[in-house]
Amino acid sequence: MMQNVKISSYQFLVLxxxxxxxxxxxxVPSALASYAKQDAWxxxxxxxxxxxxxxxxxTKIGLWFPDRTFVQMNETLFGxxxxxxxxxxxxxxxxxxxxxxxxxxxTFLTTHIMPNTPMxxxxxxxxxxxxxxxRLGLETIARSSEIFIVVFFLLFIILVVxxxxxxxxxxIQPVFEADMKSIAExxxxxxxISTVNAVSxxxxxxxxxxxxxxxxxxxxxxxxxxxxxIVIVTLLCIMVLGADLTSRQExxxxxxxxxxxxxNFVNRVEALMGALWILCLYFxxxxxxxxxxxxxxxxxxxxxxxPLTYPLGMIAIVLSLAVFPSVVDQHIFDKTIxxxxxxxxxxxxxxxxxxxxxxxxxxxxxxxxxx
Amino acid sequence: MKKQILIxxxxxxxxxxxxxRRELNxxxxxxxxxxxxxxxxYLVSAQVVVPSEVSMNAGKGAAPVTLxxxxxxxxxxxxxxxTKSSPRKIYPGHLRTLIVGESLAEEGIGDALDLxxxxxxxxxxFYVAVAKDSTAIEILNVQTTLEIIPANRIxxxxxxxxxxxxxxxxxxxxxxxxxxLSDGKEAVLTGIMVTGNKEIGSSKENVATITPSAIIKFxxxxxxxxxxxxxxLTEDESRAYNDIIDHVKSTVGTVSCxxxxxxxxxxxxxxxxxxxxxxxxxxxxxxxVQIEGxxxxxxxxxxxxxxxxxxxxxxxxxxxxxxxxxHSITSVQExxxxxxxxxxxxxxxxxxxxxxxxxxxxxxxxxxxxxxxxVDVKILKTGTVNNSxxxxxxx
Numbered sequence: 001m002m003q004n005v006k007i008s009s010y011q012f013l014v015l016x017x018x019x020x021x022x023x024x025x026x027x028v029p030s031a032l033a034s035y036a037k038q039d040a041w042x043x044x045x046x047x048x049x050x051x052x053x054x055x056x057x058x059t060k061i062g063l064w065f066p067d068r069t070f071v072q073m074n075e076t077l078f079g080x081x082x083x084x085x086x087x088x089x090x091x092x093x094x095x096x097x098x099x100x101x102x103x104x105x106x107t108f109l110t111t112h113i114m115p116n117t118p119m120x121x122x123x124x125x126x127x128x129x130x131x132x133x134x135r136l137g138l139e140t141i142a143r144s145s146e147i148f149i150v151v152f153f154l155l156f157i158i159l160v161v162x163x164x165x166x167x168x169x170x171x172i173q174p175v176f177e178a179d180m181k182s183i184a185e186x187x188x189x190x191x192x193i194s195t196v197n198a199v200s201x202x203x204x205x206x207x208x209x210x211x212x213x214x215x216x217x218x219x220x221x222x223x224x225x226x227x228x229x230i231v232i233v234t235l236l237c238i239m240v241l242g243a244d245l246t247s248r249q250e251x252x253x254x255x256x257x258x259x260x261x262x263x264n265f266v267n268r269v270e271a272l273m274g275a276l277w278i279l280c281l282y283f284x285x286x287x288x289x290x291x292x293x294x295x296x297x298x299x300x301x302x303x304x305x306x307p308l309t310y311p312l313g314m315i316a317i318v319l320s321l322a323v324f325p326s327v328v329d330q331h332i333f334d335k336t337i338x339x340x341x342x343x344x345x346x347x348x349x350x351x352x353x354x355x356x357x358x359x360x361x362x363x364x365x366x367x368x369x370x371x
Numbered sequence: 372m373k374k375q376i377l378i379x380x381x382x383x384x385x386x387x388x389x390x391x392r393r394e395l396n397x398x399x400x401x402x403x404x405x406x407x408x409x410x411x412x413y414l415v416s417a418q419v420v421v422p423s424e425v426s427m428n429a430g431k432g433a434a435p436v437t438l439x440x441x442x443x444x445x446x447x448x449x450x451x452x453x454t455k456s457s458p459r460k461i462y463p464g465h466l467r468t469l470i471v472g473e474s475l476a477e478e479g480i481g482d483a484l485d486l487x488x489x490x491x492x493x494x495x496x497f498y499v500a501v502a503k504d505s506t507a508i509e510i511l512n513v514q515t516t517l518e519i520i521p522a523n524r525i526x527x528x529x530x531x532x533x534x535x536x537x538x539x540x541x542x543x544x545x546x547x548x549x550x551x552l553s554d555g556k557e558a559v560l561t562g563i564m565v566t567g568n569k570e571i572g573s574s575k576e577n578v579a580t581i582t583p584s585a586i587i588k589f590x591x592x593x594x595x596x597x598x599x600x601x602x603x604l605t606e607d608e609s610r611a612y613n614d615i616i617d618h619v620k621s622t623v624g625t626v627s628c629x630x631x632x633x634x635x636x637x638x639x640x641x642x643x644x645x646x647x648x649x650x651x652x653x654x655x656x657x658x659x660v661q662i663e664g665x666x667x668x669x670x671x672x673x674x675x676x677x678x679x680x681x682x683x684x685x686x687x688x689x690x691x692x693x694x695x696x697x698h699s700i701t702s703v704q705e706x707x708x709x710x711x712x713x714x715x716x717x718x719x720x721x722x723x724x725x726x727x728x729x730x731x732x733x734x735x736x737x738x739x740x741x742x743x744x745x746v747d748v749k750i751l752k753t754g755t756v757n758n759s760x761x762x763x764x765x766x
Contacts, residue, residue: 115491173720244552245545258494259545268494 006210011142013218014149015287019201020051020194020226022284023104026251026277027334028190028230029237034247035186038171039178041235043186048227050187051195055223057350058199059216062206064357070202071295076364077356086349087299093345094200094292095316100338101285102126102320105278107327112254113274123320126282131313133286134293135306138208141286148279155276160232162260162269167239190230192339195223196346203291250327253277289316396422399459402436402522405507406446406483407472413483414472415449416440417461418511418522425519434575435519438511447486464492467526469499469544470507470563476593476600481551484598488548495544498529501593501600503562513565513572513585521587529561529589537622537641538609539589551598554730555715559612562590562603596709596734604699611699614660614692615712617643623667626688632671636688636750638664647717649725654736656714658744660692665752669759676757681750689746696744710737 007015032040065073070090075083105126106119114122133141178186205219206212233253237246240259249255257273260266293312297305324330357364403418417439424435439457443449450461469487471480487493502510511521518524532539542550542560550558565585571577572585592604592612604612613619619641626634643660666675666684673680703711715733719726729736 112491170716170720174723177723241545242549242553245549248552259496261496267496 005138005208007139007142007204007208009209009211009215009218011146012205012209012215013222014145015142015204015283016198016201016219016222017149017226018145018152018280018283019198019287020223021229021280022194023101023281024190024194024226024230025233025253025280026104026108028193029234029246029252030249031189031334032186032234033238033243033252035182035189036178037182037247038173038238038243039176039183040186040238040243040246041172041231042176042178043183044190044227044231044234046183047187047190047194048224048231050191051223051227052220054191054195054347055198055219057354058202059205059219061350061353061357062202063212063216066206066212069204069207069295069298070199070291071298072207073202073353077353077360084299087295090199090345090349091292091295091299093341094203094288094295095312096319096323097197097200098130098285098288098292099316099319099323101281101288102130102316103323103330105281105285106320107330108251108254108274108277108281111250113271119321123317126285127313127317127320129282130285130289130316131309133282134290134313135309138204138290141283141290145283148283152276152279155273156229159257159260159273159276160236162262162266163236163240163256165262166259167236168242169239171239171242172235188339189335190227192342192346194226194230196342198223199346199350200288200291203294204287251277289313393460393462397459398462399439399453399457400465401461401463402465402520403468403470403511403525404450404463404466404487405470405472405502405511406475407506407508408475408478409442412442412444413446413449413475414440414442414506414508415446415453416508416511417450417453418520419457419459419461420520432575434514434573436521438508440508445486446483447490450486462492463490464494466493466497467522468497468529470510471499471501471560472507473502473504473600474506476501476560476595479598480595480600481598484544484547484551487544495548497544498526498541499544499547499560500525500529500542500563500589501560503564503590503593503603505565509565509569510563510587512569513587514575514577514583515587516578516583519578525563525587528587532589533618534620535622537613537619537624537638538591538606540592540609540613540618550595553713553716554733555710555717555719555726556713557709557711558595558598559604559711560593560595562593564588564590594703594707594709594711596707601707601709604703607695608699608702611696612711614641614643614696615645615658615700617645619643624662624664624688624692626684626691628671628673629683629687630672632673634669634671634673634684635667636662636664636684636748637667637754638662639751640664645713645717647714647719647721649718649722654714654718654722654725654729654740656717656740656742658696658742660696660744660746662688662692662746662748664748664750666750666754668754671759674758675753685748685750688748688750692746692748693744696746697742700742700744704738704740708734708738710734714740714742 032043036043071087074087078086102123106123109122110117110119205215209215237252237256240256246252254270257270260269293308294305297308399419401417401419405416407414418436419439420436424433439453441449441452443452453461513521515521515524518527529541533541540561547558550556565587567585569585577583577585591606592609593600594602594604622638624636624638626636628634640663643658646657648655714737
């Protein structure tokens with residue numbers, strides 16, 4: 001129906017990577033440390049590990065329908081009506097999360113860098129480039145992510161090397177003190193933010209990838225490398241700031257960058273590091289927004305998804321400003337509602353798809369041949 | 372395409388400049404903040420740089436800094452109220468030192484510190500000190516030589532002293548926060564005081580003479596229980612504190628010779644390890660100190676050309692350090708019952724399970740616990756000469 005877009009497997013890897021670290025790099029160390037204290041990094045490793053299982057589930061489902069997006073899969077599996085209801089829920093999640101990341105980028109900028117600037121200004125600016133990215137299409141997003149991944153790793157390596165002298169190993173001792181429950185809770189937080197939400201990527205995988213089979217491998221690699229970055233950042237936060245300070249910080253990795261001081265010469269570089277977080281937030285936000293716009297266009301049977309970008313983008317910007325009365329509400333939302341919402345769409349729905357597929361396998365194959 | 376470029380151009384007109392720009396000449400660059408408590412109100416003082424006086428083409432001879440004071444129910448309120456008497460808004464981004472008045476420290480510093488750690492403009496890499504026997508304002512009211520901005524002088528003095536003298540310790544805000552939050556270590560801050568004539572201290576006269584009338588000086592460490600000041604350590608105790616928390620870079624140690632007189636040891640490397648353990652159900656710590664140094668000065672008749680005498684000297688210094696540490700631990704245990712050494716954290720690291728029960732009454736356990744101190748001294752060189760010149764007359 002719509003134009004034929006294809007991205008390479010490597011580009012997909014980069015997108016998965018950015019999606020995995022996205023918001024996590026900014027907020028997860030704090031959440032993990034508040035659950036598991038100095039064992040936060042263990043929770044991060046476990047979360048990443050289980051994440052690979054979920055990626056396996058996603059790719060399995062994706063490869064059953066090599067040329068369909070998640071919305072079309074729903075329709076094929078559940079029929080027109082039920083499928084559309086599920087798809088709408090899925091799109092709603094993507095749309096809300098795009099707005100939430102817009103909110104995150106806004107609070108991050110206005111808390112630390114430009115406190116007197118109204119969030120309207122930062123969010124409109126961020127929103128405009130989000131709409132622009134989606135209008136230019138998936139290929140452009142993918143290609144720009146290819147360029148920015150270099151910038152990301154450059155900044156990331158600088159951060160790690162510069163903060164290394166401040167590491168105090170004692171801070172992670174005693175190891176394995178936290179009980180299983182708090183570690184599990186911590187891992188679940190990371191799992192949901194980084195991997196379960198990656199169900200959105202099923203809008204891209206495998207339909208828009210030129211070699212879906214090999215892309216499957218890259219889905220795993222992207223998720224694993226992203227998880228590794230989170231583990232490293234969490235470890236650094238714990239070892240440099242200590243578990244107590246990490247859990248107290250709103251944005252611990254920014255607090256980490258503030259600590260950089262090499263011989264009184266290289267210091268106050270946190271604003272530069274801020275670019276790192278904004279970069280990750282941007283790609284995650286664009287992918288969420290792209291998924292919601294493109295999916296809606298498919299449901300409405302539109303020839304082109306672009307006409308939807310402006311109205312939905314505007315709604316997203318307004319939503320990002322109005323969604324939480326205060327930061328505290330956001331904390332509560334992140335800890336409760338969003339977790340269950342993501343788990344419903346990202347775990348329960350795919351599992352349901354597996355069951356239905358198992359039952360209707362034969363008929364679907366026949367129909368697939370026919371159409 | 373042309374239309375888009377046009378839109379971008381129009382938009383850029385509205386986006387030029389910075390939203391909340393503040394030019395350098397609109398800022399009151401604050402180098403030091405002092406917080407006191409007077410009659411249930413905070414008295415906050417900010418030491419603000421006078422740019423024209425510190426610039427290269429020297430100023431008119433006025434003071435290089437000015438002190439803005441304001442009272443308020445909270446620290447934040449007081450700082451904002453300062454605009455009533457200052458044409459520029461306080462900018463704390465370059466803060467170097469935070470001085471806490473003694474009376475406030477005795478009441479508790481937690482509440483006052485909250486703003487400092489929450490505010491986005493304040494960084495956390497400055498030193499925090501307690502004004503011993505005085506108010507913070509008195510400390511910030513002294514003109515200094517060598518560094519014309521007093522706050523810089525305080526900062527640099529502490530930094531240099533911390534690296535070269537074992538009894539001082541500079542505590543930055545992060546470190547203080549970590550100590551205040553931790554269950555297994557209480558906070559310690561360095562004490563700061565003014566000696567001499569405080570009235571002349573604030574005027575230009577103070578820096579006009581070779582010997583300043585009033586000087587700012589770091590004194591012994593202030594001991595906290597939770598966030599309240601409970602007392603001060605002596606010089607030897609401060610030194611032992613630094614030995615235990617492994618905070619000594621270089622220092623000079625003095626040993627008394629067997630036949631009277633002293634020998635100075637220039638300590639080049641001083642490393643210590645603190646390990647916790649539970650023995651017979653009671654917490655204990657092992658402290659291992661490894662010192663390497665040279666002979667710095669000999670003021671006694673010891674013949675250092677013999678390897679044996681180096682051995683004796685090592686033994687003597689080991690004893691000396693051991694005694695200081697043991698004595699200091701006992702004295703802190705008896706006088707303050709507050710675990711400034713971080714023994715609790717050591718137990719937490721080694722025996723996390725037992726720590727869970729111990730931490731509830733840690734102060735009492737701390738007061739009763741034993742510390743096994745082991746010091747290992749290595750003397751490597753004897754400086755540029757061998758025996759002392761006085762040896763000649765001694766025979």
